[in-house]
Amino acid sequence: MWAGEQKFRLRAVPAFAACAALLFIMTLSAPVLSQSPDRTVDLAQAQRHYKNADYRQARELYERGAETGLAEAQHWLGLLYDRGHGVARESRTAYLWFSKAAEQGHAEAQRVIGVFLEVGKVVARDLELAAKFYARAARQNNAKAMRNLAQLYVSGQGVEQDFFEARRLLHRSADMGNAKAMRNLGYLYYFGKGGARDRARAASLFTQAAAAGLEKAKYNLGFVHYHGDGVPKDLAQAAYHFGQAAEGGNGDAQLMLSRMYLLGEGVAADPAKAFFWALLGAVQKPRLAEWHFDKLRGKLSLAEMDKIRAQTSGWNPKG
Secondary structure, eight states: OOOOOOOOOOOOOOOOHHHHHHHHHHHHHHHHOOOOSSSOOOOHHHHHHHTTTTHHHHHHHHHHHHHHTOHHHHHHHHHHHHHTSOOOHHHHHHHHHHHHHHHHOOOOOOOHHHHHHHHHHHSSSOOHHHHHHHHHHHTTTTHHHHHHHHHHHHSSSSSSSOHHHHHHHHHHHHHHHHHHHHHHHHHHHHHSSSSSSOOOHHHHHHHHHHHHHOOOHHHHHHHHHHHHHOOOOOOOHHHHHHHHHHHHOOHHHHHHHHHHHHHTSSSOOHHHHHHHHHHHHHHHHHHHHHHHHHHHSSSOOOOHHHHHHHHHHHHOOOO
16 A cells, blocks of 8 residues: 555535535525625636735625626635635635535535535535535536545445446546546556556556646655556656655655665665655654664764754745
8 A cells, every 4th residue: 555645534424404404504694795786797807816816806806796696706705715815714604605606506616515515614524415516516527526526436435435436537537637536546546446457557647647746646656666566666766756746745755765865775875865854754754754763873963963953944845
C-alpha cells in the first residue's frame, strides 16, 4: 500500500428527516435581500471582482443576481459565505444559498451539497443522500462530482461497494482533466481493483496527474520509479519526483528524499540534506521520521544541526 495513503472510511448515518428540518430552520432564518428584480446583473463583472479579491463589489452583484433567482449567483454567494470572502464565514448561510442553486439544477452547487452531507458540515452526515447529490451533478458532467461519487463506490459508503463503477466514473472524470481522478484511477489500476491490474497504466496516470501539479501524484511517481513498478527502476528519477513533491509540502516525499540523501540512492549522500528533509517530514510523520534521526546520529555536529533547524523554521512549501 502507498505510504501515507488516505483511505475512504466513512460511516453512513441516515438523516433525511434531520436534513429536511435543518434546511427548513435555515430557510426561516435566512437573510432577506432587498427586492430589485428590474436590475440587470453582470455576473462576468462579479467574477472579475472576485478574482481581483474585491469581494465587497462581487458580493453586491451576486446578491443582486441571487435575489432575482439566478442559480449561478446563488452558488457564488454560497461560496462567499463558505469561504468568508467579503463577509463573515457562515456555513449555514452558505448551505442555504447552495441549496437554492442546487434546487434549480446547478451542478456544482449539487456537488457541494453532497460534500456538506458527506462530511456532516452544518447538516447531519448522510452518505446515501450525498451519493444522490453527487450522482445528480455527475449526470450533468461535473468532473469533481464523478470523482466524489467514485470515492464512495470505492469505500462502499452510502452506496454498495463497486470498484467497476468507481473505475468507470474516474475514467470519465480523468478524461475531463481532473487531476485527482487521474491519481485515484491510477490506484485502481495499480492494485487491480475494478478490472485488470496494470501498473504501467497506473504510472502513466500518475505522470498525468503530476504534470497537472498534484503533489501526491508526484510522490506516487517517485514511488513507482523507486521500486520499478510499471516503469524501469530509476533512482535518479525517483529522487527528482520525490524532490518535486517534497518542495510542495508532501511529508511522505520529504522522508523518502531524506532516506535517499542518507543512503546515497540516486543522489550523492548528504547528511545535512537528509537531516533537513527529515525535520520537515517529521512535522507530518513524526513516528516515521524516528528511523531517519536514528540513522543520522553522529553524522552532524550540534552546530550543524542547529543551523539546519533554523533553516527549516522559515521554510514554506512551493506553490
